[in-house]
Amino acid sequence: MKGDYLYWETVPTRWKDNDVYGHVNNVVHYALMDTVINEWMIRTAGFDPLGGDAIAMCVESHCVYKAEVSFPDTIEVGLRVGKLGRSSVRWEIGMVRSDGTLVAEGHFVHVFVGRDTRRPVEITGAVRDAMQKLVTA
Template sequence: MYAYWETVPTRWKDNDVYGHVNNAVHYSLMDTVINTWLIRVAGLDIHGGDAIGLCVESHCVYKASVAFPEAIRVGLRIGRLGRSSVRYELGLFREDGETVVAEGHFVHVFVDRETRRPAEIPGPLREAMEKLVPTAG
């Protein structure tokens, strides 16, 4: 289902006054896993590359509560890969990898760093992204 996984620890400050990880943290975790993958695996040059990805949409559906000191397993796949845009789909799970905490997505549009006009996703980056697109069957 998800082609890339990371385990992310929660932090003391992630809990809110209701005793669970605050909803804003889920978005931060998703954004962190996406960008970690882009930089470490896909080779995105965030400082000097010609194209950069801008988040134009994000969404999260909460399924279960989680609290510090639990770690969260985050799965990543690509639901749609266009010429200049990509929809990342993520599942957040308890450490057991079975209990769904949240499901969400982020859409990035790649743009030219200088002009901020849409730009094609560069070849090596696209090749890495294609590996996260689930195969039918």
């Protein structure tokens, strides 16, 4: 499992993440995917979501839940690029509880568009170069 993803980030769960059933609510998994992807793009790839010419819009997301996780567990979130297109990227995510149990697997598809035009633009430069390093065969 750990070798299937090329970037890992450890995220603590929060008290408010648990729902009435006593486990982390499904919306938290999506928020974690979105956060880890965007944090990676900003920190590692130099993506500028506030001032750059392009923005990344989520056009598809999916999550399959494998096991429960509850506060105060930590979640290790693995990230890889399943497909890098001209203007889109399919991020693939694995979430593992601190005891090694697979919690969830999902994907997010971003299409890069011009900030003003909202039309697809090519992923170029440092952002593309960094994404290429996360592409799995």
